Amino acid sequence: MTFKTLGAICALSLGLAGAAMAEYPERPINMVIPYGAGGATDISARTIAEPLGAAVGKPLVMANVTGAGGATGSVAVQNANADGYTMLFARVGSHSVNPAMKATLPYTLEDFRFVTVYEINPFACVVSANSDLASMEDVLARAQAGELSFSSSGVGSGPHLAAAMVLDAFGLEDAANAATHIPQQGGGAAATAVLNGTADFLCTNSSALAGFVANGQMRALMVTTAEPVAGFDAPTAASLGHPELEQMVGWTGIAGPAGLPDDVAAKWAEWMEAAAADADFVEKMEARGSIIRVMAPEEANDFIQTQYETFRKLVDDLGMRIEG
């Protein structure tokens, strides 16, 4: 062995050692937001990006990859390398309602590994302020008469499932068909449909409704969290005798492709701890009605799996699965 080859081997092994020791992340991380700018997911993602970027120490490159109720962006991350440099802001719609309802979705929960869930959004059920429906009993009575309609931001969206789940819990037979579902293009349109009388009833994120309730345009009949929600003068699901509805909450989390290494997940757990401790972040999120609760990777995966299974069972029981 000549001196030259020895030198080469030394250099190579040093280089390898260097590569092995190089800490994740060495370069900017691509963060995919599967929904459009200005939406709940986008705002949540961009709010946490600030403290999170500081914790990560490398830039986070935020990109909205929109379309098909979050599916397009989710697929982009599903197919990315599981090296932790392409991550997804996952949402209740894209990662528990949609997989539970849509048979032909190009991904399943198994294709992702969650590193955290950091935000919980209570759901609220509302009617227009002009409506004569004053309580959940009234809603149920109208539904049993076959005259209730509810709006949603689309088939297979959170509000679609939520309304069916709530009506089912309150004892409506064949809840998926007994009430008329009038889907709309997006959350704003779903709220408008209740305001202009196109639909009677809507269950969605409390943050999307807070403005309408505060302005006296809508009346809240129920919230799904264990605690009452500030600004919503409405009983909780548990106090109406339906604690099982507490499963129906929105959330935002971060996921990578399925093969994400453990050390990357561990890093994310650290970063999220640090980011969520930022007082400014917490204040901004809570002002919009969110509950900040950072889950470790394991806890997040369990949380989403449980919610998915609840929804999946409901969908199967009510025959709401979309096969086409």
Place this chain on the structure above:
Amino acid sequence: MSFVDSIAAGLSLVGNIEAFLALFLGVAIGVIGGAIPGMSATMAVALTLPFTFAMQPITGILLLLGVYKGGIFGGAIPAILIKTPGTPASSATILDGYPMAEKGEAGRALGMALWASCTADVISNLSLILFAGWLASFALSFGPPEFFTLILFSLTIIAGVSGESLLRGALSALLGLLLATIGLDLVYGTNRFTFGDPNMMGGLNFIAVLIGLFAIPEILAMVWHPTAHVGKARRLGKNWVSFAEYRRSFKSIVRGSFIGVFLGSIPGIGAAPSAFLSYSEARRTSKNRENFGKGEIEGVAASEAGNNGVAGATLIPLLALGVPGDVITAIIIGAFMIHGLQPGPMMFILNVDIIYGLFIGLIVSSVFLFVIGSVAIRGFKYVADVPKRILIPAVLVLCIYGVFAVNNNIFDVGVMFVMGWVGFLMMRFHIPAAPFLIAFILGPLLEDNFRQSMLMSGSDPSILVRGPITWFFWAMTFVTIIAIVRAGVRAVRTGPAFGQKPEG
């Protein structure tokens, strides 16, 4: 609080250098963003949004509103100069703006676009300030049946933009309607014509279709026939719009502005249909209707008035009801919420200072738009002097980047090229592209609202004539169709000499 108090409160909020600086900067960002093909006003607003998080609420919102208004005008610049709408709202401007640029009148077209935009902007802002409450309650009486009849009436625009042959226009519209069905079915959530590709689940990207249909065929034509343009005068010259031309188009501008205000105040329609409707109304009533589509300055005025008339009016449902009217106002409403403001009736009581601050800012924004627009035109108009063999490859690069950037999705670039070939073939066979676009925009709205109406009524069609608004639009639709048929019959009677100049 009296009116004077409100204004004083508003002034005290915006009466600082930051607010006006933000507004000025916003309009400038908007004009530039709108002028870059594929960038679109929506994306300019989305990109600006994160910067407003740290600002005072009123400053941040004025910045976004500036970007919005600037963007809607800025889109007209590439529409006129390179046949590529910078933002979907300016698609109608292509119809007469680009032929004017081809004739060497880009300066006049751009000047008229600016004057019409600013006039419409002022009218739109004043409507917001004076009639917000009234228009908002009107907007709330628009349910799916009313929407359906409005869109049905709007489809008659196709006759107005079909050029010489109504049949070719109808064919183009059918193609547009067909492609618009791709994606998820609204009511059942099933996949339609997606061929198992997740990229198709969201439907074809609108910007990709738009740019593919208008800009790419020009590029392909250039490849096909590299020297076709040699010898054609395409210089900008020193021409500028004259006051006499403005006065001649004034009626169309005002009509277009009110069409914009009306459609803008109803959530869910947006600026592009308004521009087309304004254009087709101007053509229908103009003395120069024969010249429309061949470089008529009144056409540019009408379409730009139609789209800028929407800009102020979309704030009516936003402020008065808390409902976003289109994608851009959905982003702006996000900015309100980040700052802890809840748009809606209560805001006129709780945050009256902010409301009046916005009103003052909006009025000022029209002036800023005029100033910045004039400067931008002076800068951009030299594009018309760039030789085509240099300009066209640059446009191609811009289109590819722009379309990719909309969704960060390479599939959209593929859609753009496929639509480019479709557009090229349509151009070769003298099939107009505008009806395709209108059908592509309005088709899904028509279908969704029809099906929502049927869901509401339990499939009873009588809901489609449930009130005076629906009667009005049914009547308008029938009157227009009769007029179109009569014009067609007359054209046949006067013999083939008339209407036999298929022009691409």
